[in-house]
Amino acid sequence: QVHLVESGGGLVQPGGSLRLSCAASPSTLDSYTIGWFRQAPGKEREGVSYISSDDGTTYYSDFVKGRFTMSRDNTKNTVYLQMNSLKPEDTAVYYCAAGSRPSMVAGTVYFGVLDIWGQGTHVTVSS
Numbered sequence: 001q002v003h004l005v006e007s008g009g010g011l012v013q014p015g016g017s018l019r020l021s022c023a024a025s026p027s028t029l030d031s032y033t034i035g036w037f038r039q040a041p042g043k044e045r046e047g048v049s050y051i052s053s054d055d056g057t058t059y060y061s062d063f064v065k066g067r068f069t070m071s072r073d074n075t076k077n078t079v080y081l082q083m084n085s086l087k088p089e090d091t092a093v094y095y096c097a098a099g100s101r102p103s104m105v106a107g108t109v110y111f112g113v114l115d116i117w118g119q120g121t122h123v124t125v126s127s
Helices: none
Strands: 004-007 010-012 018-024 033-039 046-051 058-060 068-073 078-083 092-105 108-117 121-125
Touching (some): 018 033, 018 092, 018 121, 046 108
Parallel strands (some): 010 121
Antiparallel strands (some): 018 078, 033 092
């Protein structure tokens, strides 16, 4: 059974850092491209980043580029999102998802197909 479990959210002050984790079932990282998404209150869900299942290359939406870093540990079947220099506008529920046909559209991560979603983890950036 394929599933994703996020952790690591919380409350942080502006300028602070958090690291989110997404634990996957053993075959997921090989079979899917994993991405991070977020949904702020009253806003649509948006793509944040993804990591290529072929070569591990990472891609970021413009609004997090240079601040967020996505990585993968295959030995732990876990994907991470290191978030630095956090801003109040980064406040959202963050989800990891598994899918296919990822791309960048107008500077934003987009997936053609999204098959599996985690339950989400809340990130609040506030003083």
